[in-house]
Amino acid sequence: MRAEKDLWPAEREGYSDVHSIAYAPVRQSPSLKQRRGLPIEIQERMSTLIVVAGIIAAAHAAISDSSGVLRLDLFPPGPLEICALGVLIWLHAKWRRLVRLS
DSSP states (O other), rough: OOOOSSSGGGGGTSOOOOOOOOOOOOOOHHHHHHHHOOOOHHHHHHHHHHHHHHHHHHHHHHHSSSTTOOOSOOSSSHHHHHHHHHHHHHHHHHHHHHHHOO
16 A cells, blocks of 8 residues: 655644643732722622612512502512622622632
């Protein structure tokens, strides 16, 4: 059997070469470490309170009808958005905790 000649040898260069990758160390200035914002625990508690406030506002809007019947089909804009904002802040706090630990 005859070995076939490679038609594009220039395109195959570099696949078998092993290169070591070097990264420069990242150094943060002390002023950046001091301006971290809220502590993670306070951010988690505040977000939980925001979610609870949204749930209370949604419950109030649902039963504020004069008949006293629970109406889930009509919510005014606001309570659900407050809940969503609280959940986003809570997720951000959890992300900060994950990044800090790793």
